[in-house]
Amino acid sequence: MDRTTEKDSKYTGLENMPLSELLRNINNEDKTVAGVVEKAFEQIEDLATIVTEKMRIGGRLFYIGAGTSGRLGVVDASECPPTFGVPFDRVVGIIAGGDGAIRKAVEFAEDDTQQAWKDLTAFNINETDVVVGIAASGTTPYVIGGLQMANEHNIATGCIVCNSGSPVAAEAQYPVEVVTGPEFITGSTRMKAGTAQKLVLNMLSTSVMIQLGLIKGNKMVDMQLSNDKLIDRGTRMVMAETKVDYKTAAKLLKEYGSVRNAVEAHSKR
Structure with missing residues (x-):
């Protein structure tokens, strides 16, 4: 060797x-x-x-x-x-x-x-x-x-x-x-x-x-929201996908726990 x-x-x-x-x-x-x-x-x-x-x-x-x-x-x-x-x-x-x-x-x-x-x-x-x-x-x-x-x-x-x-x-x-x-x-x-x-x-x-389907587009839609930076990033991702304002996106993210779940829940409304 x-x-x-x-x-x-x-x-x-x-x-x-x-x-x-x-x-x-x-x-x-x-x-x-x-x-x-x-x-x-x-x-x-x-x-x-x-x-x-x-x-x-x-x-x-x-x-x-x-x-x-x-x-x-x-x-x-x-x-x-x-x-x-x-x-x-x-x-x-x-x-x-x-x-x-x-x-x-x-x-x-x-x-x-x-x-x-x-x-x-x-x-x-x-x-x-x-x-x-x-x-x-x-x-x-x-x-x-x-x-x-x-x-x-x-x-x-x-x-x-x-x-x-x-x-x-x-x-x-x-x-x-x-x-x-x-x-x-x-x-x-x-x-x-x-x-x-x-x-x-x-x-x-x-x-x-x-x-395994854990990225959508190029975004970490299943990432853990473990600090303020990631929560802000997730909120802006929800905004981009749903076209809602920042406050609404933040509320969706908090309610559903992930970008993926928040976007999917909003699309069913």
Whole structure:
């Protein structure tokens, strides 16, 4: 296996580099990420297809990962309910070491090949679900073990990795390999690799939710109205769809709880 994420940075003497040069070089490396994500388009489409199929029959999407990769999965999962109005348990992010590892690294948590399956079984995982392992290196034992056990239980598996020919990708039925190459700081996969994983996660969850009918036009009609900014946004969306004034739209939104429900209720009047 060629672990390009661990190869030496093409930059050196970073501690002596002027700030402007540091920033420009980091940005130059970041510019390469979208291009390599594009090369994995067909793999992303295959993964999004199976996730959509499973979620249409009531299945759930699980992300498993360690460190930065695990945190990215937790972030994507946690943003689905407020954005798309899905229940909090439809997309679940699990990080090695438990939720405490989101803020503080848990030593050796990623090296336990058994723990991911234990974490998944706590959610009564079954054949309608999909497990996506996220691992920049593609070698994380926690993720490998979780995917192996999911496969043994006839559960669809995918992955997002940043090296080619990795053990994680070998276990995944629907692998996504986004080969980002050496990092600006050698081995610091929170940088380009993390950015690439975030882009793929955005594409995956957003395209799935759109296909499930949770966006109308280009609007988040099922978003949770959890703060004044979102209530104002929702009110203006209702105004645009129904042609009522702001006060009336706000009243409809408050009464029916979502943009979709408010618009539908108004159309039946």
